[in-house]
Amino acid sequence: MIVSKFGGTSVGSYAAMQHSASIVAAEPDRKLVVISATSGTTNDLVALGNSELSYTEREEILMRIEKRHLEIIEQLKDGEEVDKQVRLLLTELRQHLEQIARDKRWKDHLVAFGELLSTRIFTQVLGEAGVEVEWLDARDMMKTDSHFGQADPDLKVIKKKCAKYVQSGKRYLTQGFIGSDIFGNTTTLGRGGSDLSASLFAEAVEADMLEIWTDVAGIYTTDPRVVPAARPIHEITFDEAAELSVFGGKVLHPATLKPAMRGGVKVRVASSSEPNKKGTVIVHEAGDAPVIRALSLRKHQTLLTVKSLDMLHQYGYLAKLFQVLANHKISVDLVSTSEVSVSLTLDTAVSASNKVELTSEVVTELESFCELKIEKDFSLIAMIGNNLNNTAGISGKLFNMLKGYNIRMVCHGSSENNVCFLVNQEDGEEILQLLHKEFIED
Structure with missing residues (x-):
């Protein structure tokens, strides 16, 4: 059994939906298909959550969402029924905007419209491609807590619900990103949560393979937009891929791999526009284990240093x-300690629904028992590979290459799969290019 997830660009237009439908049709074992909102829709819905929008601004966004979906329906062979369904959802969206509440519960329900719209349309596209699927509301299966905006899944309940709704031999289409709490309120798993949804479903139904269909042909040795010489990786281990996704690899959501690893589900990342390309398969043991497999860069990092004599021998x-x-x-990435101080890195990259923020409340609470220093605009670079904690010469070669740059923090030895360090943000891309040439290209 294969669980296939298609991202926003893979369902962003009629042509993209046709490509994705042909992929589903080509393999009968693709039994559970998970879909994101059409490209750009979630951003528009998040923008609608701004209570300070003028009437004109709100209407412009609503018309953009409506046009995006109705243009796809106009190209269907028989779009009458789905046109009714989509127009009804658009009416419900307008009614939701009229409600006064602007809390996180209201916003989660708002952004969920994107996946509800895209899956209704894609059901018809699949049908016209000869693939009959049953539409499922993910909120009936993806049960979570009530932490709106970044809900935590209830694994045991998800497994029970999937056993109830997903029957052997049938094909199903459902939404990523959205779920519901025990009270029936709509929740979301955070931006990028469609990957996590698909992985949780794959674990729950004991799938053999989870496919992530996106706009790139697999995982690359680094970001091709920064390093044109970056090349695709055809096979990578779960440990390496997990480190890469956590430290800036943009192909996979950082939490995606955990359920798949737990469930023993293989993961394949491939391009929906170029399905014949090999893509990347993520496995427990790869055929080769290079010391340096890939490099990642994550910008907009904050360095938080706390200092107190109370730390001394306490x-x-x-x-x-x-x-x-x-x-x-607040999630912490890198940690470095001395006798009287601790330095931490925080990922403060801008994200519409999941932004790490050192609010005045946090700062005041920390300053009640320590001195606090907050520095911004750093880049975190991670070297991902194998046996890095036992390979002689890596650190020496690295520091010799970077002797002209200021390195603020280094984490080496805690993991055999990565070496991480913090540099000034303006130096990040240049250092990435230098390291890729030395450790991967050469």
Whole structure:
């Protein structure tokens, strides 16, 4: 059994939907198809959540959403029924905007319209391609807590619900990104959550393979937009791919791989516009294990340094520090400690629905027991590979190459799969190009 997820660009137009439908049709084992909103729709829906929009601005966005979907329907052979369904959803969207509430619960329900619209249309596109599917509302299966905007899935309940709704031998189409809590409120898994949805479904139905169909032909050795010489990786281990996704690889959502790894599900990343290309298969053990497999760059990093003499030979201080961050749902990446200070990196890259923020409340709470220094505009570079903690000469070669640059923090030895360091943001791309040429191209 294969679970296939198609991203926004893969369903962003009628032609893109046709490409994706032909991929589903080509393999009978693609039994569960998971779809994102059409490209650009989620951003538009997030923009609609701004209570300060004028009437004209709101109408412009609504018309853009309507036009995007109705243009696809106009090209269908028989779009009468789906046209009714989509117009009804668009009416419900307008009615939702009239509600006064602007809390996270309201916003989660708002952004869910994107996936509901795209799957209604894609059901018809699949039917016209000879693939009969049953449309499922993901909210009936993807059960989560009530942390709106970034809900945590309930794995046991998801498995039970999938067993109820997904029957052997049938084909199904459902939405990524959205779910519901125990009260029936719509929740979302955060931006990029469609990948996570597909992975959770793959684990729950015990699929053999999870396919992530996107606009790139697999995972590359680094970002081709920064390094034109970057090349596709045909096979990579789960450990390597997990490190790469966490530290800036944009092909996979960082949380995607966990459910697949737990469930023993292979993952394949491929291009929906070039389905004949090999793509990247993620496995537990790869045929080769190079010391450096890939490089990643993540911009807009914040360096948080806390200092206190109370740390000296005292227990519980770090627990107190991390508890404050945990209480405010702030995730930490790199950590470096001395006797009286701790430095942490935070990913503060701009994200519409999941932005790490050091609010005044967090700062005040931290300053009650330590001195605080906040520095911004750094880039985090990660070298991903194998046996890095036991390979002689890597650090020496790295630091010799970067002797002309200022390195603020280094994490090496905690993982055999990565070496990470922090540099000034303006140096990030230049350093990435230098390292790729030395460690991968040469």
